[in-house]
Amino acid sequence: MRLRPSDIRFCQDSINSVFDKNSEHAYGRIGETLDDLLRGDSDVYDIPTITVVDVDDVWYTTDNRRLWVFQKLEDLGRCKKIPVIEDDEIPPKKFTTENDGISIYVRGDPGGHLWKILSGEEFSDDESSSSESSDIWSSDDDESDDGDGHYRYK
Template identity: 50%
Template sequence: MSLMLRPSDIYYSQSSISNHFSSPFVQIGETLDDLCEGRLSVYDIDSITVTKYNGRWITWDNRRLWVFRQLERLDKCRKIPVVQTTSVPYFRLTSKCDGHDIKVRGEPGGRWYNRSSFAVVKTILTGLGIGALLLAAVIKFLDM
């Protein structure tokens, strides 16, 4: 059964993930870049599989969830397609923080990973602030 869920409503099953996908070998941050810059859409990536576990959605597709959560954090997506299944393999349940966060082993790569939606807003506001200061200086100069 196919559903649409917010990435932040899905929990990780593992405590850590590799910084790259296996096939093809691509760093997860580069995949994030491709999504942010429009070279890929969320529909170009295999849907993650989720199951209800202790009343919460959990996945074992942790690297893809990491990418989708980053997209949501950057305000680049709200919901993603997921496929519901009945269980998560027991050996995948290694999270030590109830699936809230995950450690990436190695640098994720890409440029968008280190950006935040707050940083984008801050840049815009800073630009507006500088523009306002310049406008005030011009007005003051013209009044002389």
């Protein structure tokens, strides 16, 4: 089965900005993986397939970091549908979303550079002179800093 990334929701309310040690992209930043996809250094099929669960006619996944990457890729017009595997349930301890999975906090800077430029999420050098990572983020309706270094993405 194939779904649009925007038709899949996050099951958690936050994600780490780095893939965990058990992934093919171990310790890589999610934004760097997105940059690799945008440059053509990797392909959607190089990323492990997302598993989805139908919860009251809405698709959710526990593969939240990969979904973040694919949703950003879709937002940039570089991905229409991705392969998914259907499963039966999400463990209750992993279902922590407080907004029905529409957006997610990214804990820390997701890294990467190209995707930020293409999506207009990076300031030019003359707009920001600070080296703090929070200063490279725009503050439009698509994202917002909660004041603790976390970013909410739609």
